[in-house]
Amino acid sequence: MTSSTSQATPQSPPDPLSLLRSRGYVTILVVAALLGAPVALVSYWFLQLATHLQQWMYDDLPEAAGLGSPAWWPVPVLVTGGVLVALTVRYLPGHGGETPADGFRAGRGVPTPVELVGIALAALATLGFGAVLGPEAPLIAIGGGLAAGAVRLLRRDAPSQAVALIGAAGSFAAISTLLGSPLPAAFLLMEIAGIGGAMTSLMLAPGLLAAGIGSLVFIGLDSLTGLGTTSLAVSGLPSVGSPTLAEFGWAFVIGAAAALLGSGIRRIGLALKPVVERRLLLATPAVGLLVAVLAVGYGEVTDKSSSDVLFSGQEALGPLVAHSAEYSLGTLLLLVACKGLAYGLCLSSFRGGPIFPAMFIGAAGGVAMGHLPGLATVSGAAMGIGAMCVAMLGYPLVSVLLATLLLMSDGLEVMPLVIVAVVVSYVGRAWLDPAAPQEPREPQDPPPRGT
Numbered sequence: 199m200t201s202s203t204s205q206a207t208p209q210s211p212p213d214p215l216s217l218l219r220s221r222g223y224v225t226i227l228v229v230a231a232l233l234g235a236p237v238a239l240v241s242y243w244f245l246q247l248a249t250h251l252q253q254w255m256y257d258d259l260p261e262a263a264g265l266g267s268p269a270w271w272p273v274p275v276l277v278t279g280g281v282l283v284a285l286t287v288r289y290l291p292g293h294g295g296e297t298p299a300d301g302f303r304a305g306r307g308v309p310t311p312v313e314l315v316g317i318a319l320a321a322l323a324t325l326g327f328g329a330v331l332g333p334e335a336p337l338i339a340i341g342g343g344l345a346a347g348a349v350r351l352l353r354r355d356a357p358s359q360a361v362a363l364i365g366a367a368g369s370f371a372a373i374s375t376l377l378g379s380p381l382p383a384a385f386l387l388m389e390i391a392g393i394g395g396a397m398t399s400l401m402l403a404p405g406l407l408a409a410g411i412g413s414l415v416f417i418g419l420d421s422l423t424g425l426g427t428t429s430l431a432v433s434g435l436p437s438v439g440s441p442t443l444a445e446f447g448w449a450f451v452i453g454a455a456a457a458l459l460g461s462g463i464r465r466i467g468l469a470l471k472p473v474v475e476r477r478l479l480l481a482t483p484a485v486g487l488l489v490a491v492l493a494v495g496y497g498e499v500t501d502k503s504s505s506d507v508l509f510s511g512q513e514a515l516g517p518l519v520a521h522s523a524e525y526s527l528g529t530l531l532l533l534v535a536c537k538g539l540a541y542g543l544c545l546s547s548f549r550g551g552p553i554f555p556a557m558f559i560g561a562a563g564g565v566a567m568g569h570l571p572g573l574a575t576v577s578g579a580a581m582g583i584g585a586m587c588v589a590m591l592g593y594p595l596v597s598v599l600l601a602t603l604l605l606m607s608d609g610l611e612v613m614p615l616v617i618v619a620v621v622v623s624y625v626g627r628a629w630l631d632p633a634a635p636q637e638p639r640e641p642q643d644p645p646p647r648g649t
Contacts, residue, residue, distance in 0.1 A: 223400075226360060230367040230404035231411055233345045238412030240344060241337055241372040244318065248333060251326030252509065269497060272328055272490040272504055279327025280486030283548050284479045286320040294320030295339055298331055298552050299467035299545040301591060302338075302390045308365040309343040317343075320549035325510070330489060330540045331550025332510035334373055338387075338551075341372025345408075363404060370405030371412035380409040382599040389593040441615050444572030449615045452567060452581045453622025456560060460589025460623070461630040463538050463559075467545030474547040482547045489540040496536045500529045507536045510550070511558025518558070519579045522565045530566035534559055552590050557600065560586025580605050580612040581619035588624045597624075 255275050260267060287294040292313025296303075309317060321336035345368025346361050366387060374383035384402055474481040489508070497504035502525075506514060518525070525533070541555045564582025568575035584601030588594050601616045 234408030234411035238415035276486035280483035282323035284482035290316030328508040332554030335551035342369035367404040371408035374409035449618035453619040456585030457626025466542030470546035510554035556590040585623035
């Protein structure tokens, strides 16, 4: 057989240790460290703007209009938010970011600086006007877009692998403090990208460095501005002690229930998505109206605040678990139903992240089951958070970490229970929705020598 017809010898994969020692990789680390601070600065003020926009829209504006706190106020606010999101998605570059109904997926690329404007505006119209989505997806896009844009600005001929790696580091810096620790951020980005093996540490090191410097910026700004932290952490909870046999039984029940509920929420979002896209300027405000009606109805029936149904649930999660005794079983079940339906509606049209609503719904469902024999409230909340996160995201590692780390020392006690609930929900998700497991991804190319 001649050489022209023989198969070429496959190239051996690059040696991670050689890449780690290369001058190009050191350059990437330096750039990631330099960009960590400005990306964290932008992320901090973005989160503060979203938080204060919520307060202005729902507290200051009706007071200034002499209306007090009318129960119907979410209706005009969410309809207006829907109009703003629809206009942004229709007319601005980037379509306001990715639709949250599709979840986190790799291979979408880093947004350009022009597209970041639309992403930020759509996210603010979603978060500030009360839609049931979180800030994590816009933060990932903003952090990655800013970092990658800075690299392209400094060197137009920068290799694409280097730009992607720096962009990932920017996303890392933007999201890590919001999630309370770089660890869940690392697992989230790792599971989204599907990286593994010997290259994992090499890919994550720039992000960890950027996240560490970004965390210092967040801490410093919290101290200087006095505006308070925007990260999620639940402290001051009663001690739960060692897991019991009954609680392990409840872990199977909570995992199965979360898989069922998560499948229903995802189906709502995916079913309505094409309908909304065909009638964007009419359907998005209509979704806002339905969400507002759900929130107002919940508030009128239960005498609780409609804000339990509105927003991402990031700020309400801690008070819900800490003051769970103030919620009856019927109120909690109605809250799960209204928040879950509103969540599914918002997935189809608004722009934001899917993590925090899933955490809140899971916590509310776990607290509701805590009314039943053999299950402590904190244990139920932790298992519900992990099981709902994996039901919505499909990422088991980050789901376990979110449920345990965000409950601080209490989370460590219930980690075995969370693992069981997450695994049951993860398997149930695959059975209930065959399309739910993440699509096979080609291994990402490592940064070549000298980039």
